[in-house]
Amino acid sequence: xxxxxxxxxxxxxxxxxxxxxxxxxxxxxxxxxxxxxxxxxxxxxxxxxxxxxxxxxxxxxxxxxxxxxxxxxxxxxxxxxxxxxxxxxxxxxxxxxxxxxxxxxxxxxxxxxxxxxxxxxxxxxxxxxxxxxxxxxxxxxxxxxxxxxxxxxxxxxxxxxxxxxxxxxxxxxxxxxxxxxxxxxxxxxxxxxxxxxxxxxxxxxxxxxxxxxxxxxxxxxxxxxxxxxxxxxxxxxxxxxxxxxxxxxxxxxxxxxxxxxxxxxxxxxxxxxxxxxxxxxxxxxxxxxxxxxxxxxxxxxxxxxxxxx
Numbered sequence: 001x002x003x004x005x006x007x008x009x010x011x012x013x014x015x016x017x018x019x020x021x022x023x024x025x026x027x028x029x030x031x032x033x034x035x036x037x038x039x040x041x042x043x044x045x046x047x048x049x050x051x052x053x054x055x056x057x058x059x060x061x062x063x064x065x066x067x068x069x070x071x072x073x074x075x076x077x078x079x080x081x082x083x084x085x086x087x088x089x090x091x092x093x094x095x096x097x098x099x100x101x102x103x104x105x106x107x108x109x110x111x112x113x114x115x116x117x118x119x120x121x122x123x124x125x126x127x128x129x130x131x132x133x134x135x136x137x138x139x140x141x142x143x144x145x146x147x148x149x150x151x152x153x154x155x156x157x158x159x160x161x162x163x164x165x166x167x168x169x170x171x172x173x174x175x176x177x178x179x180x181x182x183x184x185x186x187x188x189x190x191x192x193x194x195x196x197x198x199x200x201x202x203x204x205x206x207x208x209x210x211x212x213x214x215x216x217x218x219x220x221x222x223x224x225x226x227x228x229x230x231x232x233x234x235x236x237x238x239x240x241x242x243x244x245x246x247x248x249x250x251x252x253x254x255x256x257x258x259x260x261x262x263x264x265x266x267x268x269x270x271x272x273x274x275x276x277x278x279x280x281x282x283x284x285x286x287x288x289x290x291x292x293x294x295x296x297x298x299x300x301x302x303x304x305x306x307x308x309x
Contacts, residue, residue: 022055031062032098045098063098067159068109072116074167077124085132086167087124091116091147092159100155108154112147116161119146132166139163 025046027033033046036059046060053060074088093112095101101108123143124132131139140161148158168176210216 019055020052023052025051025053025060027051027062030066031064033060033062034098034102035060041099041103061102063095063101065095065098067092067094070109070113070116071164072113072120074165075117075120075124077121079124079127079129079132081128083129083172084169085124085129087120087132087163088165089116089120089143089161089163091161093151093156094159095155096157097155100153105154108156111154112151112156112158115147115150116143119143122146129168132163136163 025033027046027048029048031048033051035042035044035046035053037054037057042058051060070091070093072089072091074086076084076086078084091112095108105111120143123139123146127139140163143163144158144161147161151158210220
């Protein structure tokens with residue numbers, strides 16, 4: 001009789017041990033246990049520590065609540081300004097409702113990954129190339145909102161989304177390099193022109209001060225000569241004052257204009273002119289004598305004709 005009781009006790013103890021081993025579960029601090037009893041969700045989510053379930057009736061699924069870092073595969077797309085780019089990103093998310101993450105979606109990791117890829121393609125098509133390169137913070141926020149909207153119903157919270165890299169074609173890289181070089185050249189020219197303007201103003205002020213004190217100009221001239229002579233060259237350049245040239249020019253303009261001398265004639269030319277004038281005078285005298293002789297003859301002929309009539 002005693003042996004039978006001992007055997008029965010041992011059997012009960014063995015059955016209890018087997019039951020405990022089958023029903024015992026340990027949930028870690030960063031996990032939560034979702035229990036299904038005969039396929040129906042239990043409202044109570046098991047917390048961290050030791051817990052018990054009904055063997056062969058209950059099934060418990062553990063859900064990790066840690067932040068998950070998931071890389072988003074690189075996506076090819078065309079920006080709004082028709083530039084082909086390749087963009088990859090990384091997403092940080094965590095489960096905030098273990099029951100929803102198990103019931104509402106088959107695999108929340110895969111679902112978040114696919115949603116991130118489609119949202120990344122969409123954000124590429126809505127953005128310009130300059131925004132992808134320089135305004136990533138705004139794009140990250142927009143991408144986070146696009147992924148977080150459906151993920152809330154899955155019991156998942158999107159913590160952060162970051163665009164890692166934007167790959168451009170080689171032709172676009174060369175074009176951007178030329179554009180940056182031209183922009184730097186433009187800024188260098190503007191800075192140089194600004195420096196020339198400021199230097200000209202300072203030189204004008206210095207010239208005004210030196211015009212009031214002529215000795216300052218002479219001292220500056222001597223200082224320039226000393227600076228040139230210090231270079232150990234065999235040529236010494238002495239500048240000629242421009243004021244002296246202007247003074248000589250004004251003095252020449254103030255002189256009265258001298259009358260132009262009459263053109264001198266050669267001796268042979270003068271004698272020929274005198275002879276020509278004498279010949280003309282002699283011809284005029286001979287012509288007047290011939291005219292008087294003809295007039296006297298005409299008068300004589302008329303006197304002889306009157307007595308005969």
